[in-house]
Amino acid sequence: MSATHTGVTTPGEPIVSCADDCGIREVLDRIGDKWSVLVVVELAHGVRRFRELQRAVDGISQRMLTLTVRRLERDGLVSRTVYPTVPPQVEYKLTELGHSLTHLLQAMTEWSAAHREAIAESRRRWDAEHPDSDIR
Amino acid sequence: MSATHTGVTTPGEPIVSCADDCGIREVLDRIGDKWSVLVVVELAHGVRRFRELQRAVDGISQRMLTLTVRRLERDGLVSRTVYPTVPPQVEYKLTELGHSLTHLLQAMTEWSAAHREAIAESRRRWDAEHPDSDIR
DNA sequence: CGGGATCCGACACGATACTG
């Protein structure tokens, strides 16, 4: 209802509809970090143990895997099951909530695939036109 | 093709399909920062000048708005038009590529709206069960 | 108005060592 919007909403566009934030930042604060989506993607393939996850994700440190999987568990996206064996065995799997996220990740994958080349070319052109820029 | 996947893919799930990354991290590296999506959302409403953007986004510093809008321009999501008037006038608008992103942001908004309460409750329960935790 | 240049703190992340 603010009177500051002078622009005309493009008709037919799926305008993100809320005045300011929407919940986008909430989503990004949750999965926008370096490892969460990769862990979720791996868990989308099935149940995984800790070391299996670490081997699968490639590059993730023990510490970051622990932190990532803890946060996902806290948010209810991943469930953690401990079997009191020796040596210990811990299994991780997506919850229903976690599975619902894979639809969104699918959409992100498709958008990336569809536009990555256009973006790459835009970057090349921009970099050529701005040889000395610290933006990168 | 790796033989390390022992888990069975849940049938009917929109599995993110690629072995490892998919392009998800590319997308997040582009819009996963603190301000990009907010700027894109604001520009989805129409053409905006620099100060208009800064007032609309709320909380963004001059420096970060400059950086954010430069990167978006470099990636071809936003176009920048300079009118050599005095005082200077610069207009920003989404490109076709930028508009295509709004569909994805719409999906993120809907997912957030649909599950934010479930996530919030999961957090409350987790925090209650783990009173002393540095995970947060 | 629309920036650029500089300084600085916070935090995300990585590396390493240790443990039940």
Next chain:
DNA sequence: CAGTATCGTGTCGGATCCCG
């Protein structure tokens, strides 16, 4: 195996000053 604890570092972002 599945973590925890500690330390070090790079980068992101905020604050401030300056300029055409």
